[in-house]
Amino acid sequence: MRIISKCIANRLARVMSSLTDEFQNAFVPGRLISENILLAHEAIHEITGHKSGKYGHFAFKADMSKAYDRIRWSFLAKVMDKFGFPERLIDLIMNCVTTVSYEILLNGSPLNAFLPRCGLRQGDPLSPYLFVLCMEVLSGIVTQARECGLLRGIPLCKQVSPLTHLFFADDVVFFLQDTGDSATQLKRILDAYCGASGQKINDAKSGILFSPSMRLMQAKRCLKIFRIKSNKGIGKYLGVPTEFQGSKRDLFRTLIDGVMKRISSWNVIFLSSAGRLTLISSVLSNLSNYFLSVFKIPLIKRNVAWKPGINSRLNVWSTCWVNGDMPELSVEALRIENVGLKDLRIGDLYRASGGWDEQRVRYIFDEGVVDHVLAIPVYASQVQDRIYWKHTTNSEYSVKSAYGVAFNHFMLKHASVKDKTRMSEKSIRFCRKFLWKLHVPQKWKVFLWRLISDSLPTGSSLDKRGIHVDSSCRVCMDAQEFMETRAHLFRDCSVAKRVWACLDLAIRAREEGEKSRVESKEGGGGMLCVPNELRDGNPLYVVGATHSCTPVKVRVDAGWKSVKEAAIGWVAYAADGSTICSRGNKVKAQSAM
Secondary structure: OHHHHHHHHHHHHHHHHHHOOOOEOOOOOOOOHHHHHHHHHHHHHHHHHOOOOOOEEEEEEEEEOOOHHHOOHHHHHHHHHHOOOOHHHHHHHHHHHHOOOEOOEEOOEEOOOEOOOOOOOOOOOOHHHHHHHHHHHHHHHHHHHHHOOOOOEEOOOOOOOOEOEEEEOOEEEEEEEEOOOHHHHHHHHHHHHHHHHOOOEOOOOOEEEEOOOOOHHHHHHHHHHOOOOOOOEOOEEOOEEOOOOOOOHHHHHHHHHHHHHHHHHOOOOOOOHHHHHHHHHHHHHHHHHHHHOOOOOOOOHHHEEEEOOOOOOOEOOOOOOEOOEOOOEOHHHHHOOOHHHHHOEHHHHEOOOOOEOHHHHHHHEOHHHHHHHHOOOOOOOOOOOEEEEOOOOOOOOOHHHHHHHHHHHHHHHHOOHHHHHHOOHHHHHHHHHOHHHOOOOHHHHHHHHHHHOOOOOOHHHHHHOOOOOOOEOOOOOOOOOOEOOHHHHHHHOHHHHHHHHOOOOOOEOOOOOOOOOOOOOOOOOOOOOOOHHHOOOOOOEOOOOOOOOOOOEEEEEEEEOOOOEEEEEEEEEOOOOOEEEEEEEEEEOOOOO
16 A cells, blocks of 8 residues: 555646645645745735724634544545546545554553544655645635635735735635624634534634734634634744744744754763764754745844945945945044034045045045055946955855854854964864865764864863863873873874874874975875864974975775785875875785675
């Protein structure tokens, strides 16, 4: 049955767009959940902004109680028959629906199986499409009532019909004008549909929102008809808040609270750092991506700037427009109490014939700013002011650049004064562009990041944080002489030196007065690009020829001559494409796998 159900579901998916109207966007190829969210917010914005008029507006969110479990099988068969499904296909679908059985686990042990008399099994690939077809009956009744004049929707614009309802599977919202009996007519439609399909409206979880133009007596009448105790709005729609005013911080606070709630629930899960990082990447990123697919993040003012047009009305002193910053008054202009300078617009600095008024610019601005102002091109084609993102070369906003700005700000804000000099901009770029892109286990990446950021629990690091322990090295023979630092543990320690010496790339500490270089034992070589944080004035290196300190590209390949004979080789290239070094070795292979 599972194979048959999957085959029918795949065929139904191709024709769902022709079977459902535009108000249903669930499980229909080519329609997005974000469309419902945007339309709902437009309708709610219209409702909250409707302060006067003959008819008040209201939005009613109906919560379907156990929607999938209450569908009557007889109703489902009649719906498919009305849609023109062949009788043989209807019988096949009904066999998939009615032959299901359930078992209840009691203390981990299953009880006797029983057969249901109604409902659609959740998890079945066919169930979502069948449920949408059943909900299409309700959508058709509401549409017919609108065409007959029994219901009047909310007009969003003049070019389209008024919006009466939005469906996304069992998430149902109605947007109506209260013409006197609109609430009564909608209640009758819902009761008739529930009586035929077997579904039920959960009054406790349903909600209603009224416009400011709604009269008090009409609002109380609607609450009584829908059996809603209080007017608390409709809450969230498809996981996104619908009612917000003023600052968008309140809107995005929901996203932050959701992320913090998920993280707090993970405190009891004992995972490694790499495991937590993987969990965050897979769960929290999807949570934010869903939210941000609908709304734009409020841009921080210090990260955006303006390119003024020839008719610019931007204030000269409160706008970032000179190299992304606000300009300063000249000393001479400060001495003169010119009140008009406070409200000066950028457009006032242009000549009538075009270009900058150089004499006025030099009078108003400081000498260090004048050249930057005059260097800003003035195009006759650019009439309006244009905002741009300061952290990309093409002035377009990107998630990658925003992440870099937020990451740099976070690292510099939460690091101590001494750590700020250690975690430099170069190291942050190294982690973002190189470290996190390595094709190695996640725990290795986390360990290397902790090594670069000096967050490993070494003796010296713990001592800085107020945890007083024996900070001497307990690995090498000179335990009493050397402090346990990251540089000592991974470079200067006698044990670490022996480990590096066993590698094909022999890395040792620089002798006094010797320049740091990188090369292989075979003679060719180049610089090993290591972040400054790992150097501490004594960088790692391998003796050999000198190249510029740039990233190295390595190509590796292997081949088998027979079952027991194989060879592996690698070639290292510099940034300019020149070969730094290469090597090949024969190895013993047990199989050709």
